[in-house]
Amino acid sequence: MEVLTHNFKPAAKKALLDKDLSAAMGRAESGFVDTRRKVTDELLNFEEFRTLGRDVKNHTLANLDYYLELFERNVIAQGGHVHWAKNGEEANRIVLDICKKADARKIIKGKSMVSEEAGTNAALERQGYEVIETDLGEYIIQLAGETPSHIIAPAVHKSKKAVTELFDRYHAPMGYETVTEHEAIVDQARQILRDHFCSADVGITGGNFLVAETGSVAIVTNEGNGDLTSCLPKVHIVTTSIEKVIPDMEALGGFLRLLARSATGQITSVYTTLFNGPKRDKDIDGPEEFHVVLLDNGRSEILGSEYQDILRCIRCGACLNHCPVYTSIGGHAYGWVYPGPMGSVLTPILVGRENAGDLPNACTLNGRCGTVCPVKIPLPSLLRKHRSDLVKAGSQGAVQKGMLSFWYVLARRPVLYGVLMRAFKTVLSLFALLDKAGQRGRIKTLPGASAWTSSRDLPAPGKSTFQALWKTAQSASNESEK
Amino acid sequence: MNSEAKAVSGNIGLFVTCLADLFRPSVAFSAAKLLENQGFSVTVPIQSCCGQPAYNSGDERKTRGLAKQFIEQFEEFDYVVAPSGSCSSMVKIHYFDLFGSEPDWQKRSQQLANRTFELSEFLLDVLKVSLSGVDLNPSNGSEGLSDKPFVDSKITYHDSCSGLRELGIRSQPRELLKQSCGVEIKEMSNSEICCGFGGTFCVKFPEISTRMVDNKIDGIVETKADILLGGDLGCLMNIAGRLKRTGSKTRVYHYAELLALETEGDLVDDGIAGEKNV
Numbered sequence: 001m002e003v004l005t006h007n008f009k010p011a012a013k014k015a016l017l018d019k020d021l022s023a024a025m026g027r028a029e030s031g032f033v034d035t036r037r038k039v040t041d042e043l044l045n046f047e048e049f050r051t052l053g054r055d056v057k058n059h060t061l062a063n064l065d066y067y068l069e070l071f072e073r074n075v076i077a078q079g080g081h082v083h084w085a086k087n088g089e090e091a092n093r094i095v096l097d098i099c100k101k102a103d104a105r106k107i108i109k110g111k112s113m114v115s116e117e118a119g120t121n122a123a124l125e126r127q128g129y130e131v132i133e134t135d136l137g138e139y140i141i142q143l144a145g146e147t148p149s150h151i152i153a154p155a156v157h158k159s160k161k162a163v164t165e166l167f168d169r170y171h172a173p174m175g176y177e178t179v180t181e182h183e184a185i186v187d188q189a190r191q192i193l194r195d196h197f198c199s200a201d202v203g204i205t206g207g208n209f210l211v212a213e214t215g216s217v218a219i220v221t222n223e224g225n226g227d228l229t230s231c232l233p234k235v236h237i238v239t240t241s242i243e244k245v246i247p248d249m250e251a252l253g254g255f256l257r258l259l260a261r262s263a264t265g266q267i268t269s270v271y272t273t274l275f276n277g278p279k280r281d282k283d284i285d286g287p288e289e290f291h292v293v294l295l296d297n298g299r300s301e302i303l304g305s306e307y308q309d310i311l312r313c314i315r316c317g318a319c320l321n322h323c324p325v326y327t328s329i330g331g332h333a334y335g336w337v338y339p340g341p342m343g344s345v346l347t348p349i350l351v352g353r354e355n356a357g358d359l360p361n362a363c364t365l366n367g368r369c370g371t372v373c374p375v376k377i378p379l380p381s382l383l384r385k386h387r388s389d390l391v392k393a394g395s396q397g398a399v400q401k402g403m404l405s406f407w408y409v410l411a412r413r414p415v416l417y418g419v420l421m422r423a424f425k426t427v428l429s430l431f432a433l434l435d436k437a438g439q440r441g442r443i444k445t446l447p448g449a450s451a452w453t454s455s456r457d458l459p460a461p462g463k464s465t466f467q468a469l470w471k472t473a474q475s476a477s478n479e480s481e482k
Numbered sequence: 483m484n485s486e487a488k489a490v491s492g493n494i495g496l497f498v499t500c501l502a503d504l505f506r507p508s509v510a511f512s513a514a515k516l517l518e519n520q521g522f523s524v525t526v527p528i529q530s531c532c533g534q535p536a537y538n539s540g541d542e543r544k545t546r547g548l549a550k551q552f553i554e555q556f557e558e559f560d561y562v563v564a565p566s567g568s569c570s571s572m573v574k575i576h577y578f579d580l581f582g583s584e585p586d587w588q589k590r591s592q593q594l595a596n597r598t599f600e601l602s603e604f605l606l607d608v609l610k611v612s613l614s615g616v617d618l619n620p621s622n623g624s625e626g627l628s629d630k631p632f633v634d635s636k637i638t639y640h641d642s643c644s645g646l647r648e649l650g651i652r653s654q655p656r657e658l659l660k661q662s663c664g665v666e667i668k669e670m671s672n673s674e675i676c677c678g679f680g681g682t683f684c685v686k687f688p689e690i691s692t693r694m695v696d697n698k699i700d701g702i703v704e705t706k707a708d709i710l711l712g713g714d715l716g717c718l719m720n721i722a723g724r725l726k727r728t729g730s731k732t733r734v735y736h737y738a739e740l741l742a743l744e745t746e747g748d749l750v751d752d753g754i755a756g757e758k759n760v
């Protein structure tokens with residue numbers, strides 16, 4: 001996917017002006033947050049699950065080579081194929097090869113963020129394949145020519161009205177009527193997708209968890225589209241990434257509990273499916289070929305680095321839903337596949353910190369994401385670490401750097417600092433005089449501080465600093481004691 | 483005075499915090515008064531900044547410089563108390579991580595961290611002023627709650643993020659306000675959601691910050707509160723500044739300013755960024 005992370009600021013500003021987006025994000029935020037709270041409160045030992053989730057992931061990452069090879073062996077033993085892709089381009093080449101060999105024309109897809117990362121749809125379309133997304137959200141944004149704005153709810157930014165218009169534009173020529181209500185919208189999409197399911201040659205899905213012990217790929221969906229995508233076409237390709245591997249079925253049980261609750265506030269997703277290779281002799285359905293494409297794309301570099309914790313991410317989206325920045329601007333402003341807190345940690349590593357310096361800075365470090373993450377990723381610390389690495393690499397803005405240095409020199413000289421703060425106060429008080437309505441209580445404009453005063457008043461400081469006032473008061477009381 | 487409170491004594495170094503020093507001295511005066519009322523001698527060592535702005539900007543070298551200076555200024559005291567969750571959390575939580583390669587300083591920072599507290603945390607968790615025994619203003623002399631200041635005001639509370647999530651401060655200020663002033667907080671639905679201040683965030687990303695503070699204000703307006711309280715001046719200046727700009731009459735104070743009062747009439751002014759802002 002094209003990297004637009006350098007464009008964060010203008011994109012965010014534009015997003016803030018989009019009223020439909022704000023309304024859609026507001027609805028989604030409260031929905032996700034409230035339902036998650038309810039189901040996590042119900043599971044009394046949810047905190048223990050989080051700790052376990054963290055520990056199991058840490059253990060797997062520490063032995064990643066072992067578990068990946070075990071997974072590979074077990075997939076092959078079941079008649080499947082495993083392909084290793086260093087980057088997105090390689091992953092796409094592998095997918096294209098498989099499609100070519102299968103003499104495919106139409107390819108249907110279940111949701112896969114890894115395929116978004118690799119830009120698989122575009123690569124397939126360039127070669128003349130017809131690609132149809134079958135997750136309703138993905139289908140909607142495919143029609144709109146957009147990218148996902150949320151890792152589990154790709155069309156969360158779209159209002160019902162926008163979907164109605166979109167369906168009208170694309171479905172009316174096929175003889176479908178206008179649909180305005182949720183149920184009718186879903187129904188119409190289902191009718192159209194049914195035909196695609198039955199006529200596709202290859203199905204591509206993602207993989208939420210790769211179970212090493214059994215060579216199974218587990219996915220969770222709420223629409224069942226993943227199952228149809230995987231078992232109706234004659235070839236099934238899983239596009240996934242190396243950090244998704246977990247040791248065994250017992251671990252899977254724990255992660256499924258964590259994922260559904262954290263992601264959508266469900267106790268369990270509607271469909272949980274395990275793929276174990278191609279159709280066996282006695283199976284009544286299933287694909288003839290089964291492929292797993294394992295994408296690295298920089299992940300093995302993160303292993304063993306100070307950022308390793310982010311590899312625990314199970315892509316639940318809870319950190320997005322609880323992030324007041326994400327819910328204000330939506331996902332597109334982040335400029336790449338992964339938005340919100342997990343994206344602001346992961347994206348700079350995968351696309352280059354120098355291209356994405358705004359992302360880790362566009363955060364108040366309020367810490368809410370860290371408290372909900374089901375695998376206890378210390379997201380705020382990792383964001384701060386990025387900031388520190390940006391400073392070390394000298395990629396801080398010149399103005400910011402200059403101001404910080406000036407302030408530092410002062411702050412290291414507390415007496416001088418005190419004198420200058422008092423002087424600063426006097427200057428500020430003069431600006432407060434400009435507020436005619438008030439009585440010097442606040443400052444409405446201050447040169448050099450428009451970022452604050454363009455939307456907020458600044459309280460006018462009083463006569464002197466606390467430290468000076470305290471000193472005067474102390475010496476006065478000492479005097480009177482004498 | 484609460485009998486249990488006597489068990490704890492010593493010298494307190496008041497960690498004023500930059501914003502209180504510059505913009506709102508009455509917060510620091512209130513904190514000093516509350517501590518002195520509990521029998522402590524309060525000292526204000528000469529101080530500048532704990533280094534938090536540098537830390538959150540990713541400049542660890544400068545942060546370490548300021549952290550060392552802070553440790554030297556404050557380590558002689560039995561306790562360090564600050565009227566701010568984020569500033570005390572800087573010392574309590576983050577100093578330790580800064581000195582990974584300087585074990586001596588790490589040890590000193592840890593010793594100081596153990597004695598550093600946010601004001602409400604110190605009053606309630608360390609001094610253990612209890613429901614029955616609390617009297618933050620011994621000179622007040624009032625018995626029933628009816629003659630306490632603010633008993634009739636509609637007051638809501640903003641939980642600042644660092645204090646809430648890093649130090650677990652939520653019930654303490656509410657408890658103190660209830661005990662001392664009879665104040666029942668009219669909770670807003672989004673009291674625990676960030677107001678958009680975030681230190682330099684609010685000037686680096688002013689438009690996003692403004693949206694966040696507007697969301698916060700929606701929650702405040704819903705409660706119909708005439709007073710907003712909180713424990714961190716950064717957030718309070720942000721919220722108050724936006725409230726005033728949008729013409730709101732809601733007054734904004736640090737909770738310590740209310741606790742230190744004897745009567746409602748003693749309020750220094752109209753609150754942070756109010757018409758009369760002392």
Ligand code: SF4
Binds near residue numbers: 373375
């Ligand atoms: S970082 Fe944690 S909360 Fe965010 S998507 Fe990943 S697992 Fe979920």
